Amino acid sequence: MLKTLNHLTRDLLHLFFPHFCHGCGSGLVDEGQLLCLQCHARLPETNFFSLAGNPVEKTFYGRMPVEAAGATYFFTRDSLVQHLVKELKYHGDKDIGYYLGRLTGVALKNSARFDTIDCIQPLPLNWRREEKRGYNQAALIAAGIAGELRLPMHTNAVIRKLATATQTKKDRIARWQTMREVFEIAEPEPLKDRHVLLVDDIITTGATLEACGSVMLKVPGLRLSIATVAWTI
Numbered sequence: 287m288l289k290t291l292n293h294l295t296r297d298l299l300h301l302f303f304p305h306f307c308h309g310c311g312s313g314l315v316d317e318g319q320l321l322c323l324q325c326h327a328r329l330p331e332t333n334f335f336s337l338a339g340n341p342v343e344k345t346f347y348g349r350m351p352v353e354a355a356g357a358t359y360f361f362t363r364d365s366l367v368q369h370l371v372k373e374l375k376y377h378g379d380k381d382i383g384y385y386l387g388r389l390t391g392v393a394l395k396n397s398a399r400f401d402t403i404d405c406i407q408p409l410p411l412n413w414r415r416e417e418k419r420g421y422n423q424a425a426l427i428a429a430g431i432a433g434e435l436r437l438p439m440h441t442n443a444v445i446r447k448l449a450t451a452t453q454t455k456k457d458r459i460a461r462w463q464t465m466r467e468v469f470e471i472a473e474p475e476p477l478k479d480r481h482v483l484l485v486d487d488i489i490t491t492g493a494t495l496e497a498c499g500s501v502m503l504k505v506p507g508l509r510l511s512i513a514t515v516a517w518t519i
Contacts, residue, residue: 308373308382309366320385329367329389330360332517335397342517345492350500353481353509354399357517358390361488367516371487374423383423386515387430387485394483395434400511404480406432406439409498410446410469427515428485437483443473444502465497471505479507489514 307315309325319326334340334356342355359367374382394400408428416422425441432439448468471477484499489512499510 308370308379320381325366330362330365331393332357332360334358334517335393335399335513338399342489342492342512342514345489346496346499346512349492349496350503351510352499353402353511355512356393356397357489357514358386358393359516361516361518371516374426375419375487378420380421380426383421383426383487384430384433386487387427387432388434389430390427390485390513390515391431391434394431394513400483400513402481403435403437403483403511405476406435406437406483406485407444407477407502408439408441409484409486409495410441410444412446412448424486427487431483431485431513438476440473440476443471443476444498445470445472465494469498469501471501474505477502477505477508481509481511484510484512486512486514488516488518490518 305315306313307322307325308320309328310322312322312324314322316323321329332340334342335354335358337356338354340356342357343352346352346355361367361371370382370386373379374386394403406428408422408424411419411422411424422441425439428439431437446468447470482502484495484502486495489495495512495514499512502508503510
């Protein structure tokens, strides 16, 4: 009887206060989800987290030592993943960041390759850009991952000293030259002798993550892994 009443209450709340799928606009969305089952099934999973030597890990070969790395989904133009990331970064939909972080956290849990992670560090955003946007999208994703993995997240250990122009139209060398000297360790103690997961939304050339990771690796005893929501094909 109680279970039936709970279902009726949930259905009535959904009727008068509906939440819609962020993919197709359907009202057929389970509680606590942002996508309907059909749109969720459309997300193009990479399974990189379970695959040693995957394309994300190869991005950093010869550039810096990374324990493990991966991305949850493939990123292509005019795709559902692109739509979700755009809504997160440019239209203020912070719920998407935490949601994508939770999905990434589940993918990480399903891979034994990330079991030794001690803490999570989102890629820092320059304070001016964060103030203008109102949040750091990488921190929202990292919070979702931290919630799933039940691990601490540090947002003040690494800072971004300088603002940079958009990197989307630059090649890897140009991005690396732009990103040099951008990041700084502000509080090394939480990262010492820890296996740290560095988190961002998308990986393209990997130059920004490399610039940040290279600075982090100067902390004594730090081991570095990387997770992003998406990888550009």
